[in-house]
Amino acid sequence: MSSLVEHFQNIWSRIQQTPTQSPMRSSISRDRVDIGGTMGDAFQRDGHYFQVRINEMFLANSREWFSQYDPLVFVVTEFTYNKKVEAVPFIVGPSLLEKHGQQAPAGMIFSNTKVAGLYPYKGGQLALSIILGRVRRSNYAKQVLKLVESTASALDFSTALSTYVKVANVLLDGVESLFGLGDTQTLVGLRKEFDPSAGDQFKPNFFVLIDKPESEVDTSQLWVRDNQLVYGSSLSTAKPYRDADYVLYSIVQTTERQDETALPFYPLFEQVKEAAAKPDPESWKRAKANMLTLYQNLVLSPDLIPGQVRNLVNNYVQEMRYLHATAVGLGSLSGDDGFDIGAIEGDTNIESSLSKATEILDLKL
Numbered sequence: 001m002s003s004l005v006e007h008f009q010n011i012w013s014r015i016q017q018t019p020t021q022s023p024m025r026s027s028i029s030r031d032r033v034d035i036g037g038t039m040g041d042a043f044q045r046d047g048h049y050f051q052v053r054i055n056e057m058f059l060a061n062s063r064e065w066f067s068q069y070d071p072l073v074f075v076v077t078e079f080t081y082n083k084k085v086e087a088v089p090f091i092v093g094p095s096l097l098e099k100h101g102q103q104a105p106a107g108m109i110f111s112n113t114k115v116a117g118l119y120p121y122k123g124g125q126l127a128l129s130i131i132l133g134r135v136r137r138s139n140y141a142k143q144v145l146k147l148v149e150s151t152a153s154a155l156d157f158s159t160a161l162s163t164y165v166k167v168a169n170v171l172l173d174g175v176e177s178l179f180g181l182g183d184t185q186t187l188v189g190l191r192k193e194f195d196p197s198a199g200d201q202f203k204p205n206f207f208v209l210i211d212k213p214e215s216e217v218d219t220s221q222l223w224v225r226d227n228q229l230v231y232g233s234s235l236s237t238a239k240p241y242r243d244a245d246y247v248l249y250s251i252v253q254t255t256e257r258q259d260e261t262a263l264p265f266y267p268l269f270e271q272v273k274e275a276a277a278k279p280d281p282e283s284w285k286r287a288k289a290n291m292l293t294l295y296q297n298l299v300l301s302p303d304l305i306p307g308q309v310r311n312l313v314n315n316y317v318q319e320m321r322y323l324h325a326t327a328v329g330l331g332s333l334s335g336d337d338g339f340d341i342g343a344i345e346g347d348t349n350i351e352s353s354l355s356k357a358t359e360i361l362d363l364k365l
Contacts (some may be wrong), residue, residue, distance in 0.1 A: 001051065004087040004165055008076050008129075009173045014179055015131060015186050022208040023188035024217040033224040034235060039204040040253045042196075043121045046305050048253045051117030052077055052128060054092065055206070055227040058241070060107040070094040070145055071133040072184070073247060074175055077116035078127040080270035081161055082302035085124075088164065089171050090115040093149035095216050107242065112227060117250075118257045119161060120305045125195040130209055130338055144181070148174035161303065182350065204253045209273040214242040224248070256308055263304075265297040269316055276323040279331035284324055291320055 043050060057073065059065045073092040078085060092113065101110040104306030135141050151171050179183050188211045194202040206224045210217055223235045229248045232238030260266060266288060275287035294316065296308045 004168055004172065005078060005085055007169055007176075008078070008081050008087045008089065008141065009175050011172065011179065012076075012129060012191065014176075015189055019258075023190065024208075024212050024214040024219075025188075025192075026208055026219050026222065028206040028222060030205070032222065032235065033206055034226065040086070041152045041203065043202045043204075043253055045121060045123035047307065048255060049118040049257055049305065050121050050122050051114055051119075051252050051254075052249065053112065053252060054110070054249050055112060055224075056229060057060050057092070057095050057097075057110040057132075058229075058246050059097075059101075059110075060242070060245050065108065065134075066094065066098070068137060069139055069342060070142065071097055072131075072133040072135055072145065073177070074129075074131040074133065075249075076129045078125075078129075079119065080122040080124045081119060081165075084157070086161065086165050087168075088116050088161070089152075089168055089175065091149050091152040091171065092174065093145055095146070095149050096153075107245075118254065118259075120303065121253075124197070125193060127191060127193045128251070129189070129191040130247060130249060131186055131189040132209065132211065132245065133184060133186045135178075135181075135185075138183050141178070141181050142165075142182040144174060144178055148178060157336040168213060195297075204251055206248065206250045208246055208248050210241075210246040217243075228287055247267040255305070256311075258268070258306075260304075260312065262282070265294060265301060268294045268297060272316065272320055273323055276320045277327050287320055287324065291317065 029199075030039060033039070040048075052075070054073065054075070059071055061337040065071055071094060075090045075092070077088045079088075080086075090112070092115070095108050096113070097108065101108045135145050148171065151174060179186070188209055190209050192207070194200050196202050208222065208229055221231050221233065221238070222241070223230045223232070223238045225235055225238065227248075227250075229241045229246060229324055230238035231243075272290045272294060274289050275283045275290060278284075298304060298312055301309070362363075
């Protein structure tokens with residue numbers, strides 16, 4: 001079986017052969033974005049997570065959307081994950097649009113959905129491909145699109161990516177079938193590469209893809225306010241852009257992910273807590289042994305950056321010690337004892353190196 005990257009490259013080659021007008025595509029400079037000053041600096045290898053979001057998509061009524069045609073947005077993000085380049089595909093189709101879209105005077109607006117991430121940035125090149133297409137509402141094409149969209153919805157790319165990439169070829173097979181039909185038309189498409197080793201600046205930013213010739217769009221009038229594309233002479237007075245179909249998307253960064261409870265290692269931490277919450281010495285030994293295994297899993301996880309690994313280890317060890325000290329204290333209570341669980345403190349200074357892992361096994365109350 002071909003890799004996800006090779007599979008997508010075959011699809012992209014076919015899409016490039018489809019005749020389309022040259023779309024207007026542009027990055028929106030930060031001084032034209034209301035939150036431009038807080039978006040963060042250049043991505044650092046092993047220092048940031050990244051996420052790709054479709055902030056806003058507008059579908060003009062003139063396209064006869066949802067009557068004769070179903071919309072299709074196909075997004076693929078290519079980047080280094082777990083020591084190899086992977087491709088993460090995602091589909092935004094009519095089911096999502098009809099469920100979460102809002103009717104506007106001149107069309108339909110769909111806003112704020114993530115299409116890739118959070119993932120650790122491991123350096124090297126990142127490529128982002130976005131295609132806006134339409135599928136004629138024939139019975140067969142409609143059923144294929146429904147199947148593809150339901151497959152995309154069933155796969156969760158936001159947590160451990162390794163599980164997603166094992167089955168993402170099924171999604172690409174469906175997309176390839178769709179674009180092989182005569183009832184599917186590419187309206188606009190763009191592949192953008194960021195390669196710091198070639199001098200590219202890879203920073204959080206907003207980008208827009210508009211289904212209109214570049215000569216007909218004055219880019220000096222484009223702004224982003226409240227994650228929406230607006231058009232006018234200034235950020236404060238600009239009005240929502242409604243002259244053509246468009247996709248406004250962004251790449252954002254953070255140094256911490258909040259969904260660690262959904263990652264594969266977390267059930268092991270629950271075992272640590274279960275054992276640590278018992279007062280007997282054998283349970284304490286088991287808690288420390290599980291904590292060592294958890295530590296090794298965290299260090300080797302492709303879904304975490306090193307800084308968050310250190311923070312999680314420190315927090316987990318502190319909670320383990322607190323739970324066990326509390327259990328021991330509760331087990332030794334007599335009628336006259338005064339027991340304050342808030343007074344228990346643990347040493348959180350656990351180094352990140354694997355060579356320090358034995359400290360966990362030597363922990364004492």
